Amino acid sequence: MEEFSDPSIRDVSYNSVLSKFKIAIDNWEDLNFLIRKTEIYILRHKDTLDETRKKTYF
Secondary structure, X not given: OHHHHOHHHHHOOHHHHHHHHHXXXXXXXXXXXXXXXXXXXXXXXXXXXXXXXXXXXX
16 A cells, blocks of 8 residues: 555556555455445535535546
């Protein structure tokens, strides 16, 4: 997990980092569940997010 805390990771595309992260946490079922619930929450409430957060998430 150290590779995700390296500041140089900001130069890599989000989708690339996300796919690596999902592979790294594949065995952690509880964490996968929590991440999925967070994704669903954000998608359901994207209309109520302020503009700054929208730009961050989307």
